[in-house]
Amino acid sequence: MRDQPGRVPEGSTGARAASMSHRRGEGWMDEPDWRRFITAYHQEHAGITEQLFSLADTSPYAWLAEPLRAVEGTVLDLACGSAPTRQELPDADWVGVDLSAAELAEAARQGRGPLLRAAADALPAASASVGAVCAAMCLPVVTPLPQTLGEIRRVLRPGGVLAALVPSQSGLSPSGMLGWVRVMAALRAVRQPWPNPQARDGLPALLRTAGFRVRRDERHVFTLAIDSAGAAALLADALYLPGLTTHRAQAAKRSLARWATPGRRLELPLRRVVAELPIEQQSQETT
Ligand SMILES: C[S@@+](CC[C@H](N)C(=O)[O-])C[C@H]1O[C@@H](n2cnc3c(N)ncnc32)[C@H](O)[C@@H]1O
DSSP states (O other): OOSOTTOOOOSOOHHHHHHHHTTGGGTOOOHHHHHHHHHHHHHHSTTHHHHHHTTBSSOHHHHHHGGGTTOOSEEEEETOTTOTTGGGOTTSEEEEEESOHHHHHHHHHTTOOOEEEOOTTSOSSOTTOEEEEEEESOTTTOSSHHHHHHHHHHHEEEEEEEEEEEEOSSOOOHHHHHHHHHHHHHHTOSSOOOSOGGGSTTHHHHHHHTTOEEEEEEEEEEEEEOOSHHHHHHHHHHTOOTTOOHHHHHHHHHHHHHHOOTTOEEEEEEEEEEEEOOHHHHHHHHO
16 A cells, blocks of 8 residues: 555646536536535435445345455455445455545444545555455546546556446336336436446446456346335435435435335346456556
8 A cells, every 4th residue: 555545635636627627517516516515425424325235135245346256466445435345355455445534434333444545536555556446336426537547547456457336327127217217206306417427337438448458347237125214215315416405305205205115126227347457558558
């Protein structure tokens, strides 16, 4: 691990601002606003992604971790949150990194570690020191994404593996689609205004452009049991909706609680992308 563990860069560089500015006209938040939102959100809802996934029929984290079990060397869990992949890789030389103190505290409370507080675009690891990067549900929301992908490339050893889990917008059955229409209508939301929508179904292309070799690109439709008022409230909280007021969230939870009858299932299509850092490309870069 490198020289500056725990360093959290502040402010927004020109490059970061440039990477976000093209979206302003499309109604996206700018990067400082997004950072403020995500910091406050995780402060209030530490561990929420893991809690939501505990409603799934099978564990998305086990699915993500499966291609990492044979990897040699350190596994760096990028934006690890409450560190649910730690228990999926019990024998790995694992280290979790996240920007949120509250998420890391939740991970520590569950006995998971080691943990480092750092930003995704300034990873506390030496160049070419890591065998794998695990990125669970983070690439669509971490900023700045180009610099984050650059950091993943920097810390991976030649031939190292990136395994990423992201939400997929395709794969829903017609009834699954209706379920999401119901949920989003309750929340009065049209879409999730995340900063990196291209890092969902477009992730394989994005990684190729960033110099990775994509080895696997798979989709799996999990189902969430939304069968109680508690599960409905968890779902409403877990969707990362910056414009959601407290009043609207409460109304949505009441509405979804009526919908969340025993046996109610909500489809959740996820995409697992496994990519590799080509050996020859990195050695060319270092010469
Ligand atoms: C959707 S949660 C996923 C957490 C965990 N990987 C999981 O799947 O349960 C996204 C995580 O990204 C972290 N995060 C967001 N932006 C970040 C950044 N720029 N650098 C590091 N972590 C960041 C958040 O604090 C949060 O823990």
